[in-house]
Amino acid sequence: MTPAGVYELTRRGHTVLVQSGAGSGSGFSDADYSGVGAELKGSIAEVYAEAEMIVKVKEPIESEYGLIRPGQVVFTYFHFASSAPLTEAMVSSGAICIAYETVEDKDGSLPLLTPMSEVAGRMAIQQGAKYLEKPRKGRGVLLGGVPGVPPGRVLVLGAGVAGTQAAKMAAGLGAHVTIMDINMARLRQLNDFMPHHVVTEYSNAYNIRQAIATHDLIVGAVLLKGGRAPHLINREMLSEMRPGTVIVDIAVDQGGCIETTRPTTHDDPVYIVDDVVHYCVANMPGAVPYTSTLALTNVTLPFVIALSEKGWQTACKEDAALAKGLNICEGDIVYAAVETAFAPA
Numbered sequence: 001m002t003p004a005g006v007y008e009l010t011r012r013g014h015t016v017l018v019q020s021g022a023g024s025g026s027g028f029s030d031a032d033y034s035g036v037g038a039e040l041k042g043s044i045a046e047v048y049a050e051a052e053m054i055v056k057v058k059e060p061i062e063s064e065y066g067l068i069r070p071g072q073v074v075f076t077y078f079h080f081a082s083s084a085p086l087t088e089a090m091v092s093s094g095a096i097c098i099a100y101e102t103v104e105d106k107d108g109s110l111p112l113l114t115p116m117s118e119v120a121g122r123m124a125i126q127q128g129a130k131y132l133e134k135p136r137k138g139r140g141v142l143l144g145g146v147p148g149v150p151p152g153r154v155l156v157l158g159a160g161v162a163g164t165q166a167a168k169m170a171a172g173l174g175a176h177v178t179i180m181d182i183n184m185a186r187l188r189q190l191n192d193f194m195p196h197h198v199v200t201e202y203s204n205a206y207n208i209r210q211a212i213a214t215h216d217l218i219v220g221a222v223l224l225k226g227g228r229a230p231h232l233i234n235r236e237m238l239s240e241m242r243p244g245t246v247i248v249d250i251a252v253d254q255g256g257c258i259e260t261t262r263p264t265t266h267d268d269p270v271y272i273v274d275d276v277v278h279y280c281v282a283n284m285p286g287a288v289p290y291t292s293t294l295a296l297t298n299v300t301l302p303f304v305i306a307l308s309e310k311g312w313q314t315a316c317k318e319d320a321a322l323a324k325g326l327n328i329c330e331g332d333i334v335y336a337a338v339e340t341a342f343a344p345a
Helices: 003-010 030-034 044-050 084-093 114-131 161-172 184-193 205-212 235-240 250-254 289-310 312-318 336-341
Strands: 017-019 039-041 053-055 073-076 096-099 153-157 176-181 198-202 217-220 246-249 270-273 276-279 326-329
Touching (some): 003 030, 003 289, 017 044, 030 039, 039 044, 114 217, 153 205, 176 184, 176 205, 198 205, 246 250, 289 312
Parallel strands (some): 017 039, 053 073, 153 176, 246 276
Antiparallel strands (some): 096 326, 270 276
């Protein structure tokens, strides 16, 4: 939460507890928060012990599990379907877990996931272009090409928000872009407004297999609302790619849409399998925290205010979009895709 967000709450009479140093990575000092009425706390344990609602960016990590109390509202990205330990811990906690990624408007859009998908989609091309460089074990391809040399080729799997942003960025660099999806209506939309060097293609196993052999950068941008991403590329298919091909799997937070995906960090972002470079950083927007924090607060703050003013039960009853964010409630999994992810085979 930015200082502007804190101010919107304190001026309404709410008490806002901020862990000391929490904003430093995003460019906000403790003084910025105390200046708008926040109470600074020296440790995360103090915040959890006193707060009725926790607002954060990423899911609680293991060291936080024991701090979460029954009835406490935790409002953040969870991606439960990709983590059984997290799901089990939150069920055991008795907390109210409202997931940013499943808050859903009437039109099916995901307003709290959208800004981070926009950031991740754009970053995918930025990072992919870097790791295509030969010193980083890539093919040595310049995405935009130069006069007399054809541009690089980018394959984007998924035409949602992240995939569309990736395609736009790649096209802006001058790359040849193929974007695949199973939603023909969405492909028609993209075909109408994307530049001529962005080609739409229906996503199926055969078309993917043909494309991976000729593209330099592959961006996985598949999203199943609240569920685990399907594997569109398996381990055996890596042998059909040219050495130095780069994969950026944005879907890593949901388990990844490439079989060989495993989460990496910003400190150690890539690994190589069968001569294919994998960039699979969980929380890609964390690399640009100032931009990401502002973008996220822009969309989460109205919901935070509603939860603070009305309580979670009334807020969810009055807002169907927010109600779809309920994933775990006082020991019960209440979101179908999460329940399905852990149902016995």
